[in-house]
Amino acid sequence: MIRLAVLDMAGTTVADDGLVELAFTEAVAQVGVAESDPAFPGMLDHVRRTMGESKISVFRTLLDDDESRAQQANAAFERAYAERVGQCTEIDGAAATIRALRDAGVKVALTTGFSETTQRQILDALGWRDLSDLTLTPAQAGRGRPHPDMVLTALLRQGIDDVREVAVVGDTAYDVRAGLRAGASVVAGVLTGAHGRGEFAEAGATHVIESIRDLPGILSTQD
Template sequence: MTITLAVLDMAGTTVADDGLVERAFTDAIGAVGVSERDDRFPAMLDHVRRTMGQSKIVVFRALLPEAEARQANAAFEAAYGRLVKAGHCEPVPGAEQAIKDLRAAGVKVALTTGFARPTQDAIIAALGWQDLADIALTPADAGRGRPFPDMVLTAVLRLGVDDVREVAVVGDTPSDVVSGLRAGASVAAGVLTGAGVAADFEAVGATHVLESVRDLPSLLTRL
């Protein structure tokens, strides 16, 4: 099966995270009165780590009542945006070239995220990636975020892919891999540049484990 669409996660996969999510979470949870000294904080941070890659509003809803979850989510997006604007945003080494190589080979590329649209746009602008991919999607664009297959299937529909088996999904969390498997992608690969480790990906049935997204073009030539 020839791959005609690659759906790539951003933070931790194509964009270096370097702890930015946890820093933004600390600010966000503080906005609703939970400091790092609060007894609830360690368990909340552990939940954030376990749900990396998922829609952030969904993560906050698991931790807080609805009104506070919305407040924390807005504070998270604002804090992450400030970090990006302050220069704390770099591509994973080799990611940009990998995307260019994929598109040169006729593979369409979708960038996906668990962040809201303003944060995704800020990251893309900071990296100068406005024209790098064919499409960029957030959970709000698709209906639900990872681990659901919605963003993958939205990319399939919007980019006119004929068969879900022509899709490769790549990310740094088990949620990325599960979303690809649920969508019917032939490749649902985990990368080791972010939150996940090989055992995490193997546990959810990843088709491949890659050191980095930069290894994806060569993998696809071997399929």
């Protein structure tokens, strides 16, 4: 029986209409990489492929582990995203699904690859501060996806005894890998965000669903 659902935010429960790519473009410009730079297309492709990973980790990779530039770019990314956070909207049915899960006795944790500050801004923009049982970021758990830290931290904080009682849902292969590494029995890829069926199959997802609204139907078969 599933007792905890660990749900990603952007692309899974929250629609941000391309804000990640826009904020990334502004961020790398701050460290000297303009859109006209020959390196820019490859960097943008990396960002698309690593959606779901901790953003500071992405910048470290792109900037050759130059910590000062990575921190500068990450700070610029957070500022650019925050300036437009009001554009974020709920993925249709997400809040109702979360409430239904909680009403059925399933605890819900919302996770993100963003910083705690940005996560709070998104939650405030949507009026979601009290929607879930727990919210987590990579810095609060130790490491970001594809590491299992956020899933396992959610399990510990919510007093769940068995990793098999956990479901993980996200829109990227990184979410899937994190869920599998944590030992969750349901690890679902959702088709409202960055990755598709091919990426989810390659990563080993147990389920692929059209929308977060389909999650309760899956969980009802796990009893």
